[in-house]
Structure formats: C-alpha cells, structure tokens
Amino acid sequence: MYLKTLHLQQFRNYQEQWVDFLAPKTILVGNNAQGKSNLLEAVELLATLRSHRSTRDRDLVREGELMSKVSATLERQTGITDLSLTLRRNGRRTVALNSENIRRQMDFLGILNAVQFSSLDLDLVRGGPDQRRTWLDTLLIQLEPVYAHILQQYNQVLRQRNALLKKIQSSDEQSSEELTVWNEQLVSAGIRVIRRRSRAIALLAPVAANWHESISGSTEVLQVKYAPNVVTADEHLDELQQAFIEKISSRAIAEQHQGTTLVGPHRDEVELTINQTPARAYGSQGQQRTLVLALKLAELKLIEEVVGESPLLLLDDVLAELDLHRQNQLLDAIQDRFQTLITTTHLGSFDAQWLKASQILHVQAGEIASG
Amino acid sequence: MALHILKRPETEIQALAQALIDAKQQVGLCSVCFHLSAEPVCEICRNTNRDDHTICVVSDSRDVIALEKTREYHGKYHVLGGVISPMDGIGPEQLTIQSLVRRVSQQKPKEIILAISPSVEGETTTLYLGQLLKPFTRVTRIAFGLPVGGDLEYADEVTLARALEGRRELD
Numbered sequence: 001m002y003l004k005t006l007h008l009q010q011f012r013n014y015q016e017q018w019v020d021f022l023a024p025k026t027i028l029v030g031n032n033a034q035g036k037s038n039l040l041e042a043v044e045l046l047a048t049l050r051s052h053r054s055t056r057d058r059d060l061v062r063e064g065e066l067m068s069k070v071s072a073t074l075e076r077q078t079g080i081t082d083l084s085l086t087l088r089r090n091g092r093r094t095v096a097l098n099s100e101n102i103r104r105q106m107d108f109l110g111i112l113n114a115v116q117f118s119s120l121d122l123d124l125v126r127g128g129p130d131q132r133r134t135w136l137d138t139l140l141i142q143l144e145p146v147y148a149h150i151l152q153q154y155n156q157v158l159r160q161r162n163a164l165l166k167k168i169q170s171s172d173e174q175s176s177e178e179l180t181v182w183n184e185q186l187v188s189a190g191i192r193v194i195r196r197r198s199r200a201i202a203l204l205a206p207v208a209a210n211w212h213e214s215i216s217g218s219t220e221v222l223q224v225k226y227a228p229n230v231v232t233a234d235e236h237l238d239e240l241q242q243a244f245i246e247k248i249s250s251r252a253i254a255e256q257h258q259g260t261t262l263v264g265p266h267r268d269e270v271e272l273t274i275n276q277t278p279a280r281a282y283g284s285q286g287q288q289r290t291l292v293l294a295l296k297l298a299e300l301k302l303i304e305e306v307v308g309e310s311p312l313l314l315l316d317d318v319l320a321e322l323d324l325h326r327q328n329q330l331l332d333a334i335q336d337r338f339q340t341l342i343t344t345t346h347l348g349s350f351d352a353q354w355l356k357a358s359q360i361l362h363v364q365a366g367e368i369a370s371g
Numbered sequence: 372m373a374l375h376i377l378k379r380p381e382t383e384i385q386a387l388a389q390a391l392i393d394a395k396q397q398v399g400l401c402s403v404c405f406h407l408s409a410e411p412v413c414e415i416c417r418n419t420n421r422d423d424h425t426i427c428v429v430s431d432s433r434d435v436i437a438l439e440k441t442r443e444y445h446g447k448y449h450v451l452g453g454v455i456s457p458m459d460g461i462g463p464e465q466l467t468i469q470s471l472v473r474r475v476s477q478q479k480p481k482e483i484i485l486a487i488s489p490s491v492e493g494e495t496t497t498l499y500l501g502q503l504l505k506p507f508t509r510v511t512r513i514a515f516g517l518p519v520g521g522d523l524e525y526a527d528e529v530t531l532a533r534a535l536e537g538r539r540e541l542d
Contacts, residue, residue: 106527146528156491163457178455178462181499185491 001113001309002075002339003043009069010062011087012038013366023359024336027350028343030363036343039363040116040314042070043341046083047114047312048138049095049105049148057087065089074112076309081111109145113303113311117296117318124295125272125279125288132270139299140200143306147196154189154265161186162260169259186264187244191237193265194228198235201226201270203306208298212274215290215329220274222294229267286323293326297333304338313340320349327351403474405450405467407432415439415448422446424481428471428500430454430493434486446484449474454492455499463499471500475507485512489533514539 003021008014013035028036041051045060054060061068071084084096085108094101095108102108123131140147161182168179205224212222232243247263248255255262272279272291279291303311313334319327319342331354334340343363347355362369376384400406401413408414415421415435425446429435435448451466463469475483483504487493497512504510516534517526526534 104527106529149529153491157495160457160491160495164462167457167460167462177502178457178499181455181495181502182457184498185495189491 001077001311003072003112003312004075004080005073006039006042007069007071008039008042009071010065011042011068011070012060012062014038015062015366017366017368019361019368021339021341021359023357024338025340025342025354025358027347027355027358027360028341028363028368029345029347029360030343031345034363035366035368036363037118037316038366039368040118040316040341040343043072043112043114043312043314044116045070045085046072047109047112048141049085049093049109050138050141052116052118052120052134052138057093058089060087061089072112076111083108083111104149106145106149109141109148110307113142113307113309114314115296115299115303115311116314116316117292118314118316119318119321121292121296121318122285122288124292125283129267129269132272133266133268135295136197136200136270139204139302140196142303142311143200144196150189150192150196154186154193157182157185157189158261158264158266165255165261166259168256183245183248186248186261187241190230190244190264191240194230194240194268195235197265197268198226198228200302204295204298204302207301208294211297211333212291212294215294215326216287220287221276222279222291223271223273223276224295225271225273227269227271229264229269289322290326293322293330297330300333300338310338313338315340315342317343317345320344320346400450404448405452405470406435406448420445423478425484426471426475426478426480426482427484427486429486430488430496438486446482447480451487451496454487454490454496456492466496468500468503472503472507475504480508483508483510485510487512489515 005021006019008017008019010016019039028039030036037053041053041060045051051060066089068087069084070087071082074081074083082096082098084099086094086096095105096102097108097111124135137147137151141151161179164179164182201224208224209222212220230240230244230247232239244263251262274282274287274291279288283291300311300313319330322330327349331351342358344350347360360370376387397409398407399409401408401416402411403416404413406413406415410417422445426449427438427444427446428449428451429438430451430453432450435450438444438448449467449471451468451471453461453466455461455463455466483500485497485500487497489497501510501512514534514537515530516537517523517530523531
C-alpha cells in the first residue's frame with residue numbers, strides 16, 4: 001500500500017498542511033519539537049485509531065481550536081481510498097471513508113496498515129507487562145480489525161465486574177448470583193481475547209526469532225512467548241473455559257477483599273527471553289535495541305503476510321540510534337517494498353545513496369517545506 | 372419542528388400544549404408490566420384478546436412500541452426499566468425483576484421471551500434472567516443476526532458470529 005497524500009488540519013502544532021509523498025522513502029528532517037513526530041502520529045492514528053503518545057483526543061487538537069482533522073489518500077491493490085479522522089476537543093471522534101461517515105470505528109481499521117518504531121519502543125523490553133499487552137493488541141487490531149471490538153467488550157465486562165466487586169466489598173452484601181453472571185461474561189469475553197493473542201504470538205514468534213538471529217549474527221536465541229494469566233495444558237475451548245472458571249473461584253476471596261478482578265487476560269504477559277534469560281535482565285542497551293528491531297521487522301512481515309500488502313513503516317528518531325550494522329539490516333529488509341517515513345534531526349548519519357533516493361522534507365514550527 | 376409549530380393556528384398549539392401537560396401529569400407506569408400507561412393497568416395488559424401465556428421481557432418502553440409495530444407478537448410484556456450495570460449503580464434490585472418473578476410464579480406463563488439488546492450489559496441481564504426464570508418455565512431469547520436485505524458477504528464478523536450462534540433447523 002502507498003500513502004499518496006496527507007492533509008493535517010489543526011492537528012497538534014499544524015494549522016493546515018498538505019503533504020504529497022513522492023518516493024517510497026520520505027525523510028522528515030528538523031530540530032526537536034517542530035512537528036516531525038506529530039506527522040507520524042497522524043499516520044499511526046489513521047492506521048490504528050490509537051496513538052502511543054496520547055490517549056486523550058483533546059491533546060491532539062491544536063491549541064485554541066475545537067476540532068482537528070487528519071485526512072489521507074491511500075493507494076492499495078484494490079483501489080484508492082480517502083480516509084479521514086475528525087477529532088474534537090470536547091466530543092467523540094468520527095471517521096469517514098471516501099467522504100462517507102462510518103458508524104463503527106471497526107470498519108475503518110485495517111484500511112491503512114502501519115508499523116511504528118520509535119525510541120519509546122525500548123519500553124517493550126524494559127517496561128511493565130501492560131506495555132507489551134498494548135503492543136500486542138495494537139498489532140492484533142491491524143491483523144484482525146474485529147479484535148478492536150472483542151477487546152472493547154472485554155474491557156467493558158472488566159469495568160462492570162470491578163464496579164460490582166467494589167460494591168460487594170463496601171457493603172458486605174452477598175450479590176453472588178449477579179457476580180456469577182459477570183463471571184460467565186468475563187470468561188466468554190476473555191477467552192476471545194486469549195485465543196487471538198495466543199494465535200498472533202504463535203505466528204510472530206518464529207519470524208521475530210529469525211530476524212533476531214540474522215541481526216545478532218546467530219549467537220543469541222530470542223524467544224517470544226505468550227504467558228496468559230489463565231494457563232491451560234492445551235488450547236481447547238472447553239479446557240480453557242474450565243481453567244478460567246476454576247481460577248476465578250480460587251481467587252474469589254482475594255477478589256472480594258481487594259475489590260478488583262484478579263483473573264483474566266488483562267493480566268497477561270508476553271515474555272521476551274534471550275538465551276533463556278529474561279531480556280530485561282539480560283541485555284545491554286544495544287542488545288535490547290536488536291530485540292526491538294527484530295520485533296518490529298516481524299510485525300512488518302506478519303502484517304504483510306496476513307493482509308497481503310506491505311504496511312507502512314514509521315521510523316521515529318530511531319535510525320540514528322542504531323549502529324551501522326543494524327541500520328543496514330533494517331534498510332535491507334525494507335528495500336523499496338515498504339513505504340517508509342523517517343524522522344531525524346540531522347541527515348549526517350544517512351547513507352549517501354539512500355538520501356539520493358529519498359524525498360526530503362524540512363519541518364519547522366508546524367510547517368513543511370520540501371528541500 | 373419549532374418553526375412548523377409557529378405556523379399553526381393558536382388553538383392547535385394550545386391543544387398540543389395541553390396534551391403535553393396531560394401526558395406529563397397522567398402517564399405513569401402500568402402496575403403489572405411497567406409499560407407507560409395513563410391507567411393503573413395498561414391497555415396491553417387489559418386486552419383479553421392477547422395471549423396470557425407468553426411474556427416478552429424488554430429493557431425499555433421504547434422496545435414495547437417497536438415490537439408492537441411489527442404486529443407479530445400477541446402476548447404480554449414486562450418492562451425492566453433498564454439493564455444491569457454496576458458502574459451506574461444498577462443491579463437486579465433497581466430493575467423490576469422481583470415483580471417479574473412474582474408475576475411468573477403466579478401466572479405460570481408457558482414461555483418467557485427475553486428481548487434485550489446484545490450489549491455487554493444487556494447480555495448480562497439476559498443471562499441473569501435466564502438463570503432466575505428457568506426453574507419456572509421455558510425461557511427463550513430473540514435471535515440476533517443478519518438484517519433482512521443484507522448480503523452475507525457484507526456482514527461483519529461480529530454479526531455473522533451471532534447469526535451462527537442463533538442458527539436453527541430448516542423447517
């Protein structure tokens with residue numbers, strides 16, 4: 001797929017900006033805090049309806065404005081699509097395809113696919129389990145847009161069940177019949193999440209291991225393993241259901257005491273190990289970078305395989321941080337297949353040949369000029 | 372609507388205003404089914420031509436009106452007044468569930484049809500009522516699936532999955 005144009009209106013620090021993408025690689029160069037990452041964020045939003053930098057729409061609307069709009073023209077094998085996302089300071093966002101409003105956001109997802117790689121991604125290794133869950137969920141939303149709905153349903157059950165547990169905790173009443181029903185809901189919604197996560201990791205793990213082997217020179221073995229909160233010997237639906245219910249009842253007293261749900265995929269983990277040692281404890285910063293790079297390349301390949309077209313790659317200030325060997329590995333893998341948007345503060349660290357084949361845009365104070 | 376009203380003769384507007392005030396003052400809830408009613412017992416509950424052996428449980432009076440429009444259903448109703456939602460402080464006690472159980476144990480209907488939206492909260496309410504009422508009588512729920520005139524190929528995965536769950540024997 002190829003992103004032909006992007007149009008930002010009152011988005012972050014942009015007033016109104018048109019961008020035409022003229023080459024498979026576009027380098028956005030400029031000092032810090034000029035709006036380079038904001039542009040990448042706009043593309044990320046169109047792909048996933050999520051931003052890894054902000055969870056509130058009001059942060060995305062330019063200061064002093066009430067509304068913001070991000071639109072793009074995307075070329076896919078099936079044809080050309082116009083996407084647009086309207087964000088409001090106070091109010092719900094709306095999405096449109098080919099100027100027609102789409103009622104369900106789920107139908108908007110999966111049109112544009114993108115893999116984002118920023119310096120924040122090192123938190124995949126260093127951060128807590130929630131970082132890895134968010135990463136996995138964002139990937140899944142692109143692989144199977146219906147997952148956005150599945151996850152939302154699970155989170156809704158979780159919030160409702162937590163509210164009930166709080167109520168039980170504060171009033172000492174026994175509303176066990178109602179809780180039983182919420183347990184059933186947690187299990188059926190939770191199982192949908194668990195099975196999809198498990199399937200995605202099963203696909204991703206070997207690809208990531210391969211990349212890691214080739215980048216690190218086959219001295220280290222990367223293992224990506226899904227470690228669900230509800231564990232079963234086999235993946236069979238009945239087994240999983242049984243195990244889930246048993247775990248809920250084994251933690252019932254603790255849950256009522258703490259007033260919160262302790263069992264379910266909101267407590268899942270994705271384990272990253274190198275040579276059987278947790279990557280967090282194992283790696284130097286360089287090794288951790290290799291690991292994240294391998295994960296990102298695996299995402300890229302997996303989306304390409306599942307969707308049937310190559311997704312966009314958004315490299316936010318990371319290329320300069322990689323050493324030459326890793327840079328070359330990355331550039332080799334991308335070639336011209338993946339449209340790539342790159343942000344950087346200086347062009348010095350780029351290969352000359354590479355620069356020649358790229359479109360270079362200068363970003364300054366929310367304005368973009370080609371150079 | 373405001374512009375349209377302004378163009379009408381004053382007498383008509385007065386009649387409308389009176390009707391609105393009357394509605395506000397007189398319309399309450401039916402003591403049997405909790406549907407909106409100007410009388411203590413609503414028209415549907417009083418109608419002897421309607422099937423007494425079937426009770427259709429809905430969350431809101433709006434749903435009764437929607438179902439009545441179909442003219443396909445000839446039984447009685449029960450309006451819950453909402454769905455179970457702990458976040459909003461709504462548990463079974465806040466709904467008309469107790470009255471429903473009393474009604475079911477006294478009237479002994481042959482079938483209870485649960486017609487509640489398949490949201491997370493609606494689904495939970497359906498499951499809760501199912502467990503509660505099954506000891507008394509046959510409990511069914513309405514099917515969810517493809518819209519009439521909808522093409523299978525354009526249906527989304529969630530709708531298709533629901534339609535599969537609710538499949539039935541070809542008769």
